[in-house]
Amino acid sequence: xxxxxxxxxxxxxxxxxxxxxxxxxxxxxxxxxxxxxxxxxxxxxxxxxxxxxxxxxxxxxxxxxxxxxxxxxxxxxxxxxxxxxxxxxxxxxxxxxxxxxxxxxxxxxxxxxxxxxxxxxxxxxxxxxxxxxxxxxxxxxxxxxxxxxxxxxxxxxxxxxxxxxxxxxxxxxxxxxxxxxxxxxxxxxxxxxxxxxxxxxxxxxxxxxxxxxxxxxxxxxxxxxxxxxxxxxxxxxxxxxxxxxxxxxxxxxxxxxxxxx
Amino acid sequence: xxxxxxxxxxxxxxxxxxxxxxxxxxxxxxxxxxxxxxxxxxxxxxxxxxxxxxxxxxxxxxxxxxxxxxxxxxxxxxxxxxxxxxxxxxxxxxxxxxxxxxxxxxxxxxxxxxxxxxxxxxxxxxxxxxxxxxxxxxxxxxxxxxxxxxxxxxxxxxxxxxxxxxxxxxxxxxxxxxxxxxxxxxxxxxxxxxxxxxxxxxxxxxxxxxxxxxxxxxxxxxxxxxxxxxxxxxxxxxxxxxxxxxxxxxxxxxxxxxxxxxxxxxxxxxxxxxxxxxxxxxxxxxxxxxxxxxxxxxxxxxxxxxxxxxxxxxxxxxxxxxxxxxxxxxxxxxxxxxxxxxxxxxxxxxxxxxxxxxxxxxxxxxxxxxxxxxxxxxxxxxxxxxxxxxxxxxxxxxxxxxxxxxxxxxxxxxxxxxxxxxxxxxxxxxxxxxxxxxxxxxxxxxxxxxxxxxxxxxxxxxxxxxxxxxxxxxxxxxxxxxxxxxxxxxxxxxxxxxxxxxxxxxxxxxxxxxxxxxxxxxxxxxx
Numbered sequence: 001x002x003x004x005x006x007x008x009x010x011x012x013x014x015x016x017x018x019x020x021x022x023x024x025x026x027x028x029x030x031x032x033x034x035x036x037x038x039x040x041x042x043x044x045x046x047x048x049x050x051x052x053x054x055x056x057x058x059x060x061x062x063x064x065x066x067x068x069x070x071x072x073x074x075x076x077x078x079x080x081x082x083x084x085x086x087x088x089x090x091x092x093x094x095x096x097x098x099x100x101x102x103x104x105x106x107x108x109x110x111x112x113x114x115x116x117x118x119x120x121x122x123x124x125x126x127x128x129x130x131x132x133x134x135x136x137x138x139x140x141x142x143x144x145x146x147x148x149x150x151x152x153x154x155x156x157x158x159x160x161x162x163x164x165x166x167x168x169x170x171x172x173x174x175x176x177x178x179x180x181x182x183x184x185x186x187x188x189x190x191x192x193x194x195x196x197x198x199x200x201x202x203x204x205x206x207x208x209x210x211x212x213x214x215x216x217x218x219x220x221x222x223x224x225x226x227x228x229x230x231x232x233x234x235x236x237x238x239x240x241x242x243x244x245x246x247x248x249x250x251x252x253x254x255x256x257x258x259x260x261x
Numbered sequence: 262x263x264x265x266x267x268x269x270x271x272x273x274x275x276x277x278x279x280x281x282x283x284x285x286x287x288x289x290x291x292x293x294x295x296x297x298x299x300x301x302x303x304x305x306x307x308x309x310x311x312x313x314x315x316x317x318x319x320x321x322x323x324x325x326x327x328x329x330x331x332x333x334x335x336x337x338x339x340x341x342x343x344x345x346x347x348x349x350x351x352x353x354x355x356x357x358x359x360x361x362x363x364x365x366x367x368x369x370x371x372x373x374x375x376x377x378x379x380x381x382x383x384x385x386x387x388x389x390x391x392x393x394x395x396x397x398x399x400x401x402x403x404x405x406x407x408x409x410x411x412x413x414x415x416x417x418x419x420x421x422x423x424x425x426x427x428x429x430x431x432x433x434x435x436x437x438x439x440x441x442x443x444x445x446x447x448x449x450x451x452x453x454x455x456x457x458x459x460x461x462x463x464x465x466x467x468x469x470x471x472x473x474x475x476x477x478x479x480x481x482x483x484x485x486x487x488x489x490x491x492x493x494x495x496x497x498x499x500x501x502x503x504x505x506x507x508x509x510x511x512x513x514x515x516x517x518x519x520x521x522x523x524x525x526x527x528x529x530x531x532x533x534x535x536x537x538x539x540x541x542x543x544x545x546x547x548x549x550x551x552x553x554x555x556x557x558x559x560x561x562x563x564x565x566x567x568x569x570x571x572x573x574x575x576x577x578x579x580x581x582x583x584x585x586x587x588x589x590x591x592x593x594x595x596x597x598x599x600x601x602x603x604x605x606x607x608x609x610x611x612x613x614x615x616x617x618x619x620x621x622x623x624x625x626x627x628x629x630x631x632x633x634x635x636x637x638x639x640x641x642x643x644x645x646x647x648x649x650x651x652x653x654x655x656x657x658x659x660x661x662x663x664x665x666x667x668x669x670x671x672x673x674x675x676x677x678x679x680x681x682x683x684x685x686x687x688x689x690x691x692x693x694x695x696x697x698x699x700x701x702x703x704x705x706x707x708x709x710x711x712x713x714x715x716x717x718x719x720x721x722x723x724x725x726x727x728x729x730x731x732x733x734x735x736x737x738x739x740x741x742x743x744x745x746x747x748x749x750x751x752x753x754x755x756x757x758x759x760x761x762x763x764x765x766x767x768x769x770x771x772x773x774x775x776x777x778x779x780x781x782x783x784x785x786x787x788x
Contacts, residue, residue: 050483076485084483090476092542101473104466105485130773133766136476155485 001063002158002190003027004049004080009058010214011044018044020214021058026159026190031181033205033222034194037235040211042194043085046161049192050082051075062159077106081157085164085194087144089136095123096132098147102155115154122153125183127176142173149180159190166197178204202226210235273762280760291449295442302438305445306515307559311552312448313515316455316506318536318551319544320499323459325533326541327468328495329475331391334382334398335503336529337405341378342371342504343511343519344409344416347424364427364512372505379500383493390478399526406524421520426513444514451509452548455502459544462498471495534737538744540751549753558737621661628653687743 004026011019019041026032036042047053048060051072060067067075081102090098099119103110123129126146131139139147145165152160165177181191181204195201201208201222208225210218212234218225225231295305317335325331346367353359362370382401389397409416416422428443430436462468470491473481482488511519522528532551539550632650744752758764 052479052483071487071489072479072482073485073487076483082483084480088477088480090473090480092476093472097469097472100469101481101486102484104469105487108466130770132770133763134770151484 002029002079002188003061003063004159004190005061006049007059007061009045009048009055009060011041011048011053011056017214019048019055022211022214022216023058024209024216024219026192028190029185029188030190030207031185031205032190032192032207032209033201034192034209034211035196035198035201035235036211041214042211043163044214045211046082046163046192046194049075049159049161050080073105076102076155076157079156079158080161081152081155081159082161083145083148083152083163083165085167087141087148089139089144089147091135091137093136094133095128095136095139095147095150098136099123099151099154102151106155119150119154122150126150126180142169145169146173146176149177153180153184157189159192160184161192161194163194164196165193166195166200174200272765276760276762288453292446295445302441305441307556309445309448310515311555312452313506313510314532314535314551314555315548316452317503317532318539319456319459319548320502320506321532322536322539322541322544322547323463324495324499326536326543326547327463327475328471328491330386330492330495331395332398332496333395333526333529333533334401335499335532336507336524337398337402338375338379338500338503339507339511340405340409340519340521340524342368342375343424343508344371344422345374346371346508346512347422347519348415350425351422364425367425368427368505368508368512371508372501375504376497376501379497380493382500383496386496387489387492402524402526402529406521409521409524417518417520419521421518421522423518424508424512427509428514447509447514451506455506456544456548458502463544467491467494534741536751538741538752540754540757542750543753543757546751546753546757550751554737621657624657625654628657 006022006024009019009022010017022045034042034045044053048055051067051070051074054069062075062078062080065078067078090101093101096116096119099122100112100115103115103118107115120129120132123132126149128143128146128150131143136144136147149162149165162181166174169177178200181193185191193201193204205222207220208218208222209216210225210228210231217234218228218231291308294300294308317339321332321335324335346362346364349362349370350359350364350367353362382398386394386397410418412418426440427447428440430439430443463471470481470486473484473486474488474491478488507519510516511523535551535554536547537550538554539548540546628650632647632654635650636647748754
């Protein structure tokens with residue numbers, strides 16, 4: 001069961017409208033990319049979906065149940081997991097303990113040994129099994145990213161929101177994260193990938209959401225979105241204005257993607 | 262890798278066995294302690310209060326070190342439970358007569374009431390973190406203290422309230438001894454039970470969630486941890502635990518009566534200090550820290566120091582405590598800064614710079630002026646004030662002397678590795694203090710009456726007006742400062758880590774990494 005629905009969701013902080021009337025549905029396993037300029041409301045939207053913020057207006061429902069006003073832990077246990085833009089490893093706990101937390105929160109009756117076995121398998125997959133006994137604070141930035149992904153797998157959610165998983169990550173580590181996304185998708189989960197890495201987003205996603213000033217300005221196949229004039233104006237074409245005159249559509253988007261980094 | 266892991270399990274088992282063996286030996290010792298001939302009731306009481314503070318500090322370690330709730334409300338819960346028990350067994354409750362509330366029932370109800378207040382406090386604290394939480398709990402504790410002081414007809418005010426004795430075997434001397442022993446074993450059993458309970462809790466699923474909450478509440482919530490429930494739970498749990506412990510302690514087990522003094526910020530701060538000294542993240546370490554600290558503080562009360570400075574400690578004890586801790590902190594900080602500077606610096610001057618000498622002179626002049634000015638303005642306690650400034654003068658000179666001698670030492674010790682270097686430094690510091698005391702002792706033996714007319718200090722050999730019982734807190738402060746500077750996780754942290762086999766786990770990590778780095782990264786790219 002996998003169904004997330006946002007209906008006319010808005011969120012404002014004081015006078016700042018961070019998310020503006022967003023309506024979207026995630027149904028069944030799919031890889032969704034979300035892009036938008038800084039301050040477009042991507043992280044706010046992720047916070048709304050994961051229950052860390054309450055929408056000012058509109059309703060969000062997960063698997064047919066409204067999650068408006070529900071605490072974050074309930075949303076997590078209901079099957080929506082997320083990572084954070086700035087990694088949040090539990091620093092004075094070992095990697096294994098970090099992974100025990102979500103697993104035990106979701107499946108209280110599993111034995112510690114059972115969970116640890118699963119955790120070791122996940123760590124193996126993410127090439128960090130040797131770090132099992134290491135404290136969270138001792139990990140490098142990239143390892144902390146991997147740890148967040150590993151924890152997420154232990155929570156066993158149906159929908160995964162990855163907030164900037166590629167920020168500050170070495171290309172080889174990026175390959176590991178690609179493999180991870182591939183794996184969870186094949187496991188029948190939906191992945192919402194928030195990223196500024198255009199290459200990654202276009203390579204991975206089957207569906208692309210574009211946010212600008214809090215509003216969802218495009219939602220559809222990456223190729224279609226790429227040639228959408230509104231998107232080009234708001235995001236893709238913004239970086240190189242000289243090129244915008246001569247090139248348009250797909251080529252332009254690629255150029256912008258390259259320049260973006 | 263498999264070999265490494267097998268060895269690891271072996272080492273873990275061995276260390277765990279050793280740990281349990283040590284604990285068992287300690288337990289046997291404490292069980293037999295009251296029966297050892299020559300142990301007097303006073304010593305039993307001291308050990309008993311050590312047990313009490315061990316429970317207090319250990320439960321605070323659970324609250325603050327494991328769950329991350331840096332609370333000052335601990336003694337508040339003790340007071341709520343004890344006063345509830347005391348008032349119930351004295352006045353009864355509406356139509357229920359006081360005879361219904363036997364000590365056991367009263368203590369039980371006291372614990373329940375403390376637990377209910379714990380629920381409320383936990384709920385009120387839901388949105389508060391770190392410093393706000395500390396402020397809130399200080400206020401909570403103060404409110405309770407003030408209410409107790411104000412409601413004299415009900416609570417007994419500053420005089421405190423007697424609880425019905427838990428053990429009452431009649432008035433004969435033999436019964437008295439029996440009561441003391443029963444009290445001792447009661448507290449000991451309570452300590453053992455609460456340590457086991459807290460250990461089980463901290464190592465359970467709930468304990469894991471509590472630690473996750475300590476690290477990052479938002480991240481823990483995103484991982485499915487119900488922060489609200491566990492925050493309220495941990496406050497309630499510790500409130501009930503310390504409530505019951507406290508009301509037992511004050512039911513003539515450790516103390517005859519509870520008074521608002523038990524709620525003073527100082528006593529809460531001390532119990533926190535004990536836990537921090539031992540190590541906040543382990544209840545056992547915190548309990549050991551509290552027990553040993555209590556014992557040492559008592560021992561320092563007993564041993565008379567060889568020189569005597571007269572000071573009205575009743576008037577000035579707290580001022581002096583604060584001042585001496587601050588000054589000592591300053592001395593240590595200056596010493597450490599100097600040590601750092603000279604450890605790395607190329608420049609190796611052996612003599613004090615003009616600036617330092619100037620600073621000393623200025624300090625002496627300022628304190629000197631105050632020394633004559635302040636008593637002249639004041640009408641009461643002028644002598645004490647003057648003596649206080651005299652002490653400051655001496656401390657300033659001592660600071661300078663210590664600074665300079667440390668500086669000299671740095672030049673000589675600069676080649677040592679850092680831990681050794683600091684170790685030598687601390688040993689020398691202690692040695693210097695001992696030498697100073699011995700020197701003064703010898704000096705006083707020569708001349709039984711010694712007075713500095715200008716400074717106003719009268720040293721007289723043999724007189725015991727000097728209160729070592731007071732100075733122990735200053736020493737304690739120094740230990741605390743050094744602990745925070747060098748071993749922030751507590752003095753017993755390395756020991757606890759060893760018993761948990763952290764070093765082995767680290768070796769394992771390094772070993773696996775070495776093996777992996779040879780062949781593994783190739784595979785990764787292939788997949």
